[in-house]
Amino acid sequence: MQWGKLRAMTDDLLLLVLTVGVLAGGYKIWQLSLDAREAANRIAKDTCSRAVVQFLDGTVAFAGFRLARQANGKRRLLRTYTFDYTSDGFERAQGFIVLAGQRLEAVGLAGTPS
Secondary structure, eight states: OOOHHHHHHHHHHHHHHHHHHHHHHHHHHHHHHHHHHHHHHHHHHHHHHHOOOOTTSSSSSEEEEEOOOOOTTTEEEEEEEEEEEEESSSSSEEEEEEEEEEEEEEEEOOSSSO
């Protein structure tokens, strides 16, 4: 009877450790995503400022992600964000930002707002 209780306690402890691990991993992924979004917001504001256009809505929108291969063959996750801006205050145009982690890979603005 003692071994049965010990076995049940061990199973419960293992389940608890696994649950905590999954929650911690999920939190880490969520935090990395928030950090990347903050970096994208900062880059969008700086890009609009340098291009002398107005950054609209004050935030970027997540557009997707993909895996890409580096020159050394390792894979990395690229996140793409979009944002709106205007040069005349009336018509919107859309820009984009591609990040690898928090590092800028590409940024672009449309030629003319439409």
